[in-house]
Amino acid sequence: MQGPVSSLEIIILAAGQGRRMASAKPKVLHTLAGRPLLAHVLDTAMALAPRAIHVVYGHGGEQVREAFPGPALNWVLQAEQRGTGDAVGCALPRLAEDTLALVLLGDVPLITKDTLKTLCARAAAGVALLTFEAAHENQYGRIVRDDEGRVMRIVEWRDADRAQRALREVNSGVLAAPAAHLRRYIPRLSAANAQGEIYLTDVIALAVADGLAVATTSPRCASEVEGVNSxxxxxxxxxxxxxxxxxxxxxxxxxxxxxxxxxxxxxxxxxxxxxxxxxxxxxxxxxxxxxxxxxxxxxxxxxxxxxxxxxxxxxxxxxxxxxxxxxxxxxxxxxxxxxxxxxxxxxxxxxxxxxxxxxxxxxxxxxxxxxxxxxxxxxxxxxxxxxxxxxxxxxxxxxxxxxxxxxxxxxxxxxxxxxxxxxxxxxxxxxxxxxxxxxLSRAVQKTVSGWRRPEKPARPDKE
Known part of the structure; x- marks a missing residue:
């Protein structure tokens, strides 16, 4: 078993290209209220006073780094975009042994400090997920619970069957867990799924199999966890x-x-x-x-x-x-x-x-x-x-x-x-x-008697 968690470190996933934005600019640099999406996420992260903030970058990465100069951030390169599990795995070596890891998304700009504080408070003993009730059909991962309401796993949309897609509780992508748990489970993740990616969400089933508690909490309103894909x-x-x-x-x-x-x-x-x-x-x-x-x-x-x-x-x-x-x-x-x-x-x-x-x-x-x-x-x-x-x-x-x-x-x-x-x-x-x-300085005013304004020659078709 792991020792007690003594501090918070934050991992922000900001490596995505955002193809649906139809832009040469990295998605996290597109602006909301005149500021990059990532700037909003960083403001909220800093308000939690973490020991460190790790930003995982990839597509257009130098542009992203140049937009946020200074020593306050730890930049982690994800050279190949192989999924969220791989992205978090790239950052894990930077985290202290006794830290609580909070995973945020660089394209989810409206999440609040209070919501994240509640999430972190529920993660000290196991894993905590930020979930919400989908108001309409979307392609977020579905939260699968047992008959007693305990979280069993997350099924991504492309891998879900009809019954699972009908579930209304969905995953926001925001997760908190002791770093030791993530170090244990992320190396065991597989890309054997519909997208051929390493899903961070597969950590949940592994944690449940080990008997860890998986807690959930929800934001005050769904807009806090809405991401930007277009x-x-x-x-x-x-x-x-x-x-x-x-x-x-x-x-x-x-x-x-x-x-x-x-x-x-x-x-x-x-x-x-x-x-x-x-x-x-x-x-x-x-x-x-x-x-x-x-x-x-x-x-x-x-x-x-x-x-x-x-x-x-x-x-x-x-x-x-x-x-x-x-x-x-x-x-x-x-x-x-x-x-x-x-x-x-x-x-x-x-x-x-x-x-x-x-x-x-x-x-x-x-x-x-x-x-x-x-x-x-x-x-x-x-x-x-x-x-x-x-x-x-x-x-x-x-x-x-x-x-x-x-x-x-x-x-x-x-x-x-x-x-x-x-x-x-x-x-x-x-x-x-x-x-x-x-x-005053003026030229002398004079009138030229008999002067005629020039006239245009008459056009034949006007005669």
């Missing part, structure tokens, strides 16, 4: 994940105009009385303070939106900070490095990049502001451009408090506009403009 599976799990995110946000007090049209691809933190309209996407780390309003069809990435700000429809915000009571959009774009102080207004078709916009400043339409420092109470008219790039270097524009920049002006950086200065509409400013003065 693009359709991936899309279905994406919606499950997003529904979970929507439910959590609404429970925290966020008003979603339609929870079915809401996507979080990272972490969204929201304050009280936040309202989010339809088809908004939140990527990376996004923070929304109290009373923020987000209009329809917005994309917000790695940004902070302060209290009372209003983001109008079709706005893209990326790596920016929006101050309290600002109004942004519609159809605005804030690029990385943008900071809007309180009550600033950024209107339709305005793009801002690496710029600080002072309190109460207005940039209402059709302008580009890049690499700039703009003071308080500035008014920037339609069509204003800060010409920040000379083809080799970026240059800075500084605009003082309460300056007025007339429409269709170009500020050629490096340039400074003084406080309370006025730039006449249509000006190209190449030198500093003094504070409190009117600066």
């Amino acid at each position: 693009r359709a599976d991936l899309a279905a799990l994406e919606r499950v994940f997003q529904e979970q995110q929507a439910a959590a946000q609404m429970a925290a007090g966020v008003q979603l105009m339609d929870p079915r049209r809401f996507d979080v691809r990272g972490t969204l933190t929201a304050g009280r009385d936040v309202q989010i309209d339809v088809n908004c996407v939140f990527e990376g780390r996004v923070e929304l303070a109290d009373d923020v309003r987000i209009g329809a069809h917005c994309v917000i990435r790695d940004s902070r939106i302060a209290r009372g700000a209003r983001i109008e429809a079709h706005t893209v915000i990326d790596g920016a900070e929006v101050g309290p009571d600002c109004v942004v959009g519609p159809f605005a774009r804030l690029r990385p490095g943008t900071v809007l102080d309180g009550r600033a207004r950024v209107g339709n078709f305005v793009e801002i990049k690496a710029a600080r916009v002072g309190m109460g400043t207005k940039i209402n339409h059709l302008s580009y502001v890049g690499d700039a420092m703009i003071g308080q109470g500035v008014n920037i008219g339609a069509g204003v451009i800060t010409c920040n790039y000379d083809g080799a270097q970026k240059h800075r524009t500084v605009i003082g408090d309460r300056a007025f920049i007339g429409s269709d002006s170009q500020l050629v950086a490096p340039v400074e506009i003084g406080a309370d200065a006025t730039i006449g509409a249509g000006s190209t400013v190449t030198r500093d403009a003094p504070a409190g003065e009117l600066t």
